[in-house]
Amino acid sequence: MSNYEADLDACRSRQGRLIDHMQENGIDAVIVTQTEHVQWLAGPRFPWVMPAAAALRVDGHLTLASPKNPALEAAADEVVTYEAQWHSTLRNDQRQACMHALEQAVGEKLNGSRLGVEFSCFGRHGNFGAKELVDVEPTLYRLRRRKHADELARIRKAIAGTRMMYERAREILRPGLTELEMFNQLQATAVEEFGEMLTGTGNDYQCGSRGGPPRDGRAAEAGELYILDLGPAFRGYFADNCRTIAVTQPSEVQQEAWSYIMKVFEHVERTVKPGKNAQELFHEAQAILDQAPTGVFNHHLGHGIGLFPHEAPHLNPNWNDTFEEGDVFTAEPGLYAPELRAGMRIENDYLVTADGVELLTPFRLELSSM
Secondary structure, eight states, X not given: OOTTSOOHHHHHHHHHHHHHHHHHTXXXXXXXXXHHHHHHHHOOOOOTTSOOEEEEETTSOEEEEEESSSOOOOSOSEEEXXXXXXXXXXXXXXXXXXXXXXHHHHHHHHTTOEEEEOTTTOOSSOOTTOSEEEEOHHHHHHHTTSOOHHHHHHHHHHHHHHXXXXXXXXXXXXXXXXXXXXXXXXXXXXXXXXXXXXXBOOEEOOBSSSOOSOOTTOBOOTTOEEEEEEOOEETTEEOOEEEEEESSSOOHHHHHHHHHHHHHHHHHHHHOSTTOBHHHHHHHHHHHHHTOSSOBOOSOOEEEOSSSSSEEEEESTTOOOBOOTTOEEEEOOEEEOGGGTTEEEOXXXXXXXXXXXXXXXXXXXXXXXX
């Protein structure tokens, strides 16, 4: 097994953590339908055009309902299938067919149960005879914070893709380079690094702008700053880090602003450990950046990453999260002003360890492309 294939033992461990919650809260079974949660519990990542679902009973028995093709190895005690396509045509009623197959397999055992489901997406295709439905989606997101080794391997691979993308960006950036050409070359670089298609991409590819998708015909101009906030996903797991590169050489005012952003990273790496309040960290970073003579900082400081681009912990005044061992998070201080053409944002990824953080993005931070 390669480092990037599904680790079925790790999946069983994640199932066990969910079962602990079920036992504590009197939940007889949990049914998940989100692609991310099926992958997190069972292992396979199914394409978005072919949905799957899983039912985990409190006794540890997991039933997976999946499309007949592709047949994938899974941490499941029982696998039932449905026809996702007929004569090579994708069906539009796959969700109904999937849930019918799952209910046929587990419905009798769940009759009269207290059933945990994801309220945001659990539909009307099958009621499984439950006497009560409980929203376990917040619990699943909370449990997903602590990353296992198989998850970290995929995140590290996704981050390796961004390293190569930034190296390529520094090679090709020049006045006149269009945003679409930058986007195309960086996507190709990530695909080459992964050796397969991306399962997600993002985020910001605009020059002389805070961010956004590449614009048709927009070319880089001398003196501007190019914010590249990149978030390719490898087998479902997202990277999310940012570098800002000067088109030609950075000005003195740009370089001065950059020095204040570096102070934020020094503070993050000095202070973050399990138990540190993430909201408090945001305000500390805001205070550092407010001292910069040019530019304003007016967005979040960062967030967790994993099977979704933005997860907990939230480095944001609107959440009151606390860092925990096993969190993977971003820190993305920025400063923006017309004098900065139009500003900069630099973002690192970190793993929270028992006594601090591990920097997952130890590659170039400077504005210069040379």
